[in-house]
Each structure stands twice: as structure tokens, then as C-alpha cells.
Amino acid sequence: xxxxxxxxxxxxxxxxxxxxxxxxxxxxxxxxxxxxxxxxxxxxxxxxxxxxxxxxxxxxxxxxxxxxxxxxxxxxxxxxxxxxxxxxxxxxxxxxxxxxxxxxxxxxxxxxxxxxxxxxxxxxxxxxxxxxxxxxxxxxxxxxxxxxxxxxxxxxxxxxxxxxxxxxxxxxxxxxxxxxxxxx
Numbered sequence: 001x002x003x004x005x006x007x008x009x010x011x012x013x014x015x016x017x018x019x020x021x022x023x024x025x026x027x028x029x030x031x032x033x034x035x036x037x038x039x040x041x042x043x044x045x046x047x048x049x050x051x052x053x054x055x056x057x058x059x060x061x062x063x064x065x066x067x068x069x070x071x072x073x074x075x076x077x078x079x080x081x082x083x084x085x086x087x088x089x090x091x092x093x094x095x096x097x098x099x100x101x102x103x104x105x106x107x108x109x110x111x112x113x114x115x116x117x118x119x120x121x122x123x124x125x126x127x128x129x130x131x132x133x134x135x136x137x138x139x140x141x142x143x144x145x146x147x148x149x150x151x152x153x154x155x156x157x158x159x160x161x162x163x164x165x166x167x168x169x170x171x172x173x174x175x176x177x178x179x180x181x182x183x184x
Contacts, residue, residue, distance in 0.1 A: 009086025077109035099130035105137035
């Protein structure tokens, strides 16, 4: 099965984006894939902002991208775009770092006004980085992601059902020798 890098571009330690990703990671693991989580906020800010390719944490993150068969990119939407933290990491990757990889873009935000951020802000960057196949993405309103006191994540039923189909489509693309068309 495939190795999937699950990247959270949220700067928040209590990020709904990261929690949503970990919730979806479990679905990929259940399908037999290996999932490696990467919370960009854990990388040293100095190393990201100075583009310190020699820093062990940055080099390690770059190695994770290189080793992955597929990448899930999750980001909160700020001012109709993906997070600046995610941009800092993407800027450090080689130009064609996503060549041959299947990519699933996901976003969270407080308003439906930002629902197109995936298609107008994130998807073009992922495409320019050579992604072999970018599957249908999904935007989830923050209020549709609940976190209980024990850390368990519950997603609004309609979003959870849609996300299940989207993650299954991503998994099918990873498992198929040729790209599977996922429309949306």
C-alpha cells in the first residue's frame, strides 16, 4: 500500500484543521495505507522563514515529501487563501516536489465565502509543483468540526459523508496503477 504524508498548515496548537486531518488519516490507515502526519507549526519558524535547507527539521520535512506516494494538504483559510505557514513550507520544496504524487487538498474556515480557496489559491500551486493527480478537495466550516474534552473529533454528518467519499476517492487513486478520475 501507499505512504501518505498528511500535512497540516495551521499555526494553531488547537487547530480544527489538524484534528480533521488526523480524523481522516484513520480512514486511510483502515484501508491499509501508512500515514505520516506533519504539523508544519512544529517546524522551527526561523528555519522556515530563512529557508534554512540545512536545518535538520526542514531537511526531514523535505525527505517526508520525497518519500510519500500521496499527500493530503490541509489548511485553514485566511483572507481567502491558504495559510502563510503552509506557503512557507511549500516555498522550500523543490519546484517539482509533487511529481508523480496524488494530492488531496482540504481546507477549513469560518465562512462559506472561502469555499473556493482550494480551487483558486491552493490547487494552482499544487499543480505547478507537478502533482500527478489532484483529487477533488473539500472545504469544511469550522463549526462543523467538534472536539470533545477527550480530544475525539466529530464532523457534521453531511460533511463527514462527503469527506468519506473524497478520502475513498483519494485512496482509490493511490491504489490504482493509472489515475482515477475524481470529479467535483
